[in-house]
Amino acid sequence: MRKISYNDAIREATKQSMEEDDSVFVYGEGVDFATGVFGIALDLAKNFGDERVFDMPMSENAMTGVGIGAAIAGMRPIMVHQRIDFMLLALDQIANHAAKACYMWGGESCVPFVTRAIVGRGWGQGAQHSQSFHSIFAHFPGLKVVLPSNAYDAKGLLIQSIRDNNPIIFVEHKFLFNQEEEVPEEMYTIPLGKGRVVREGNDITVVAYSQMILEAEKAAEELSHNGIDVEIIDPRTSYPLDEKIIADSVKKTGRLVIADIDWLYCGISAEISALISDKYFDYLKAPIKRVGLPHTTHPCSYSLEDVFYPDKDTIITSVNEIIKPQVVENER
Numbered sequence: 034m035r036k037i038s039y040n041d042a043i044r045e046a047t048k049q050s051m052e053e054d055d056s057v058f059v060y061g062e063g064v065d066f067a068t069g070v071f072g073i074a075l076d077l078a079k080n081f082g083d084e085r086v087f088d089m090p091m092s093e094n095a096m097t098g099v100g101i102g103a104a105i106a107g108m109r110p111i112m113v114h115q116r117i118d119f120m121l122l123a124l125d126q127i128a129n130h131a132a133k134a135c136y137m138w139g140g141e142s143c144v145p146f147v148t149r150a151i152v153g154r155g156w157g158q159g160a161q162h163s164q165s166f167h168s169i170f171a172h173f174p175g176l177k178v179v180l181p182s183n184a185y186d187a188k189g190l191l192i193q194s195i196r197d198n199n200p201i202i203f204v205e206h207k208f209l210f211n212q213e214e215e216v217p218e219e220m221y222t223i224p225l226g227k228g229r230v231v232r233e234g235n236d237i238t239v240v241a242y243s244q245m246i247l248e249a250e251k252a253a254e255e256l257s258h259n260g261i262d263v264e265i266i267d268p269r270t271s272y273p274l275d276e277k278i279i280a281d282s283v284k285k286t287g288r289l290v291i292a293d294i295d296w297l298y299c300g301i302s303a304e305i306s307a308l309i310s311d312k313y314f315d316y317l318k319a320p321i322k323r324v325g326l327p328h329t330t331h332p333c334s335y336s337l338e339d340v341f342y343p344d345k346d347t348i349i350t351s352v353n354e355i356i357k358p359q360v361v362e363n364e365r
Contacts, residue, residue, distance in 0.1 A: 035215070
């Protein structure tokens with residue numbers, strides 16, 4: 034099977050969905066020129082014309098309202114936000130209109146509306162261009178929040194999101210754009226709310242989101258040399274959350290580390306920790322550890338970024354705080 038990059042997978046999913054369904058269109062900042070939005074828009078405007086791929090004036094609230102209205106009218110819009118940070122300017126549209134419309138109208142009219150939002154560090158982008166708000170959007174009933182961690186998932190989850198009749202926040206991490214994976218050329222879907230086992234293990238569970246999956250895999254490889262067998266779970270979505278896949282893993286390993294790309298305070302890692310503590314406490318052999326951002330503003334300096342953002346070493350430290358190789362040997 035061929036390998037393609039994460040951003041190529043997103044572009045292919047978009048292109049194939051537009052070919053399949055004339056109601057799908059793409060709009061947002063810079064989507065109508067080839068190199069716009071990290072190159073993901075390459076050739077889409079040329080293929081489909083400016084009626085289905087077009088730029089919009091820089092007003093996030095207005096842009097979002099256009100998409101919601103189009104979705105209610107029967108279209109399937111894909112809105113592109115170059116930075117998730119500025120989606121807060123449209124929070125009323127997203128949380129009070131898109132998320133609630135289907136419920137308020139008794140299911141007679143829904144909002145099949147995908148918002149592609151880009152997150153992550155890099156290039157010293159600092160406090161207003163590096164945040165990740167997937168836990169905020171997961172807080173609102175009526176929204177689904179998707180965080181693909183690889184090219185295969187990016188294509189399958191985006192196609193499913195476009196077909197879904199609910200508003201979707203589709204969160205893409207910049208550090209993943211050039212990561213390559215085997216991806217089928219044909220269309221396929223991945224159910225929203227169904228996680229995957231990235232790596233099987235018996236000693237400890239690491240639940241990781243988005244780019245932290247890469248760090249978890251590096252950590253697991255290093256820990257294996259010390260006799261610690263790590264299982265990695267990728268929930269893929271912060272809502273709906275695949276409780277079963279996480280619980281089944283914790284029942285097997287008895288230990289849990291949660292690694293997120295967001296702040297720890299009031300984040301999705303806190304929600305998962307509370308869920309496991311409430312329902313599966315008796316299976317735990319040690320306290321739950323969480324890995325994420327400290328509760329302070331994202332720095333701009335490259336040297337401060339290296340301190341601020343967690344990585345494989347942060348995960349390894351957390352694992353070692355609750356498990357030691359000799360403990361594993363004794364259990365076996």
